[in-house]
Amino acid sequence: MRLSTLEIDRIDWDSYECGCGRPAGHLATDLRNLISANTEEKIRRVDFEGHVEHGTIIFEVTPVAITVMVAALSEELHPEARHKLHTTILRSISGEGEEMVNGTPVGACASAARAGLWQLYKDAAEGFGVAALIVNIIGGERARLEYFISRLEDPPEWVGNWNKLNHK
16 A cells, blocks of 8 residues: 555545646546656656646645655655656745745645655655755755764765855
């Protein structure tokens, strides 16, 4: 049993408008396809651009989709699928600067992402640098992340750049 699948099934997707303007029911299929993908080709077929986010523009369905993505991060995923989820979450939370965006409260995406904070720490420590950026944006404790990273025998490649940026 996958938590992400339970979360997908729990949501009435057609009650949300997708970024493409249609009911968001097709996103449930896209999320299932990405989460179960075992090849890079299958992962490339799933595109959330214009559906969940458009750059840093979010849509009504975005916070709901992020709840599924966060649940999926706790599961075994192809590394490219994990990266696609991280990237989509990052884009979704990066543009939250106004009170409302397309009728969606701006903090809703960051709040949904915060539910996966411990998994994001783990992913960052395992080499997914985008996860560290998410942790930083959603208010994770930078000191905690840096402590975790400092305890690794073989820190991920992104740590060198992170240290250069944050210790000037």
